[in-house]
Every structure is written in structure tokens, then in C-alpha cells.
Amino acid sequence: MxxxxxxTLATNDSYAKGAMVVGKSLRNHKxxxxxxxxxxxxxxxxxxxxxxxxFDEVRIVNVLDSGDTAHLAMMKRPDLGVTFTKLxxxxxxxxxxxxFMDADTLVVSNIDELFDREELSAAPDPGWPDCFNSGVFVxxxxxxxxxxxxxxxxxxxxxxxxxxxxLNGFFNDWATADITKHLPFIxxxxxxxxxxxxxxxxxxxxxxxxxxxxGKTKPWSYTFDPKSRQIKGDVQEAATHPTFLLDxxxxxxxxxVPMLHEHFGEQPFHSGCVExxxxxxxxxxxxxxxxxxxxxxxxxxxADYMGVDSFENIQRKLxxxxxx
Numbered sequence: 175m176x177x178x179x180x181x182t183l184a185t186n187d188s189y190a191k192g193a194m195v196v197g198k199s200l201r202n203h204k205x206x207x208x209x210x211x212x213x214x215x216x217x218x219x220x221x222x223x224x225x226x227x228x229f230d231e232v233r234i235v236n237v238l239d240s241g242d243t244a245h246l247a248m249m250k251r252p253d254l255g256v257t258f259t260k261l262x263x264x265x266x267x268x269x270x271x272x273x274f275m276d277a278d279t280l281v282v283s284n285i286d287e288l289f290d291r292e293e294l295s296a297a298p299d300p301g302w303p304d305c306f307n308s309g310v311f312v313x314x315x316x317x318x319x320x321x322x323x324x325x326x327x328x329x330x331x332x333x334x335x336x337x338x339x340x341l342n343g344f345f346n347d348w349a350t351a352d353i354t355k356h357l358p359f360i361x362x363x364x365x366x367x368x369x370x371x372x373x374x375x376x377x378x379x380x381x382x383x384x385x386x387x388x389g390k391t392k393p394w395s396y397t398f399d400p401k402s403r404q405i406k407g408d409v410q411e412a413a414t415h416p417t418f419l420l421d422x423x424x425x426x427x428x429x430x431v432p433m434l435h436e437h438f439g440e441q442p443f444h445s446g447c448v449e450x451x452x453x454x455x456x457x458x459x460x461x462x463x464x465x466x467x468x469x470x471x472x473x474x475x476x477a478d479y480m481g482v483d484s485f486e487n488i489q490r491k492l493x494x495x496x497x498x
Contacts, residue, residue, distance in 0.1 A: 177271035178378035185214035192277035197228035220437035264320035276309040297362035
């Protein structure tokens with residue numbers, strides 16, 4: 175029987191760091207499957223070297239240079255560049271079945287059971303549950319499907335400008351045809367959904383298997399002090415996934431950063447890890463959790479106007495932000 179594989183995609187060095195964490199988290203949870211990274215040509219040589227240590231296969235994909243149907247489709251739909259790159263996962267025909275995972279995901283327990291599912295299995299999107307979220311999905315590589323997807327792209331485009339719109343348009347009976355293709359939400363727990371339905375997160379969140387850091391600010395956009403285990407960045411956004419964000423940084427700083435240092439050598443690169451300095455870091459795991467509670471109270475109209483949320487404190491925060 176042909177091998178099966180987890181597949182991820184990195185188009186630049188930032189997403190390559192995310193892909194490294196995806197690969198490491200899969201390895202840490204003892205996956206028995208192969209690991210494949212599709213990368214764009216802009217990923218640096220040192221990052222490629224690190225990816226090759228973590229993944230079984232690292233394949234450079236660049237639709238603009240290819241002379242196949244993807245190139246022809248790209249000429250008609252240049253707006254879907256990154257989408258075409260992601261669709262390359264269907265060309266991995268030396269694998270019988272694959273699970274695609276976005277580079278902004280984190281695996282928190284073994285998920286090899288996903289290979290019992292059929293194409294196209296995915297979890298509902300928190301924003302529109304009749305659509306699936308394309309951050310995690312089960313698929314069968316096939317040149318025939320690949321060709322049909324490119325044709326669909328060319329003729330219909332994408333309703334959201336990205337791969338999720340294309341895939342939902344192509345696999346358009348996902349919502350109604352077969353409930354076994356609906357993955358439980360714990361396989362693609364989006365950080366955004368934690369706040370929109372906090373009671374459910376409190377009830378079921380401990381069962382999470384894959385966390386997906388949706389939103390503008392990705393885990394690698396923050397900075398981290400490994401000694402104090404404190405995260406610096408947009409606290410309000412970080413508070414949507416306090417423990418998961420910390421988990422990501424602990425894994426990245428302890429296992430990926432040493433490999434990056436080894437391969438970058440004397441070349442400067444931004445690891446995102448900082449030593450404690452005179453400036454206080456904005457968030458620790460504890461303060462992130464309390465920030466989450468504060469946000470909930472704000473939403474219920476119960477801000478602490480006499481204490482931490484007083485006008486003077488808010489004014490001070492605004493002044494500090496504007497003077498940065």
C-alpha cells in the first residue's frame with residue numbers, strides 16, 4: 175500500500191517557521207505517517223535545510239515557472255497565486271491519502287486517525303459553518319482532481335479570493351452529502367471561535383487535537399522571552415488563545431530555534447525570541463488568561479471602571495501606544 179502523508183505549505187520564511195512547528199508537533203505526538211512540506215521559491219536556504227531535517231520530503235513548487243496546466247490557469251487568474259500553490263498538494267500521487275495542514279496550526283495530540291476519513295473531509299468554518307475551513311482537510315492525491323481544480327479556478331475563481339473559496343466551490347456538496355466528511359471541530363479549533371462561543375470552549379476545549387491560529391496576527395508575529403516564558407505583542411488578540419500560543423512558543427523556542435541558529439550560522443535572522451530587558455513584556459500566560467476574562471466582562475458591559483479599566487488607565491495605555 176502506498177504511503178500516507180501529512181502535508182503543509184510555506185511560501186516564505188515566516189510561514190516556514192510555522193511549518194517547522196507543525197512538523198515538530200506531529201513528530202512529538204508520534205505520527206506514523208510521512209511528513210511533506212511544499213515550499214515556495216522564496217524560502218531561504220537555511221530554512222529549507224531545517225525543513226529537510228524535520229520533513230521526509232520538501233518540494234519546491236512555483237506555478238509561475240511551470241509549463242503545465244497550472245501555468246495556463248495562472249495566466250487567466252493571476253489573483254489566485256497562493257491558491258494555485260496550495261492545489262499542488264493533489265500532485266503528490268506517490269501517496270495514497272494525505273492530510274493537509276496550514277502552517278499556522280499546532281498539533282496537540284496524535285491525529286493519525288484522520289487517515290480513516292475520505293476526501294474531502296474537513297471541519298466547519300466558524301464564520302460560516304456550511305463551508306469547511308481549509309486549514310485542515312483529508313484528500314486523495316490525483317492528477318485528474320488537480321486538473322479539474324485548476325479548471326474550476328480558471329472558470330469560477332474564488333468567492334473569498336483564496337483557496338478556501340475555491341475548495342468549497344469545487345467540493346460544493348460537503349455541507350449536505352455525507353456527515354462522515356464533517357470533522358469534529360477539535361481537529362481545527364480556531365482561535366477566533368474560542369471567544370464567539372466561550373462556554374463551548376470551556377466544555378470541550380481540553381479535547382482539542384489541532385489548534386488553528388486564524389486571524390491577522392500569527393504566532394511568529396509575537397516575541398517571546400524563553401526564560402520568563404512571557405509573550406510580547408497584541409495582548410487582546412493573544413488572549414484568544416493564551417495557553418495554545420504559549421505552547422507554540424515553547425515548542426518553537428526549544429526545538430526549532432536551535433536548528434535555525436545552526437543553519438543560519440553567522441547570518442542574522444529574526445527568531446522572535448528575546449532576552450528579558452528593561453521594557454516589560456506585555457503578556458504572560460497568567461495575564462493572558464485574565465485578559466480573556468476581562469474581555470468577556472467588557473462584552474457583557476461589566477468593565478471595571480473603578481479599577482484596572484478606569485479612564486486614567488485606558489488613557490495611560492493609549493498614550494504609551496501613541497508614543498511608541
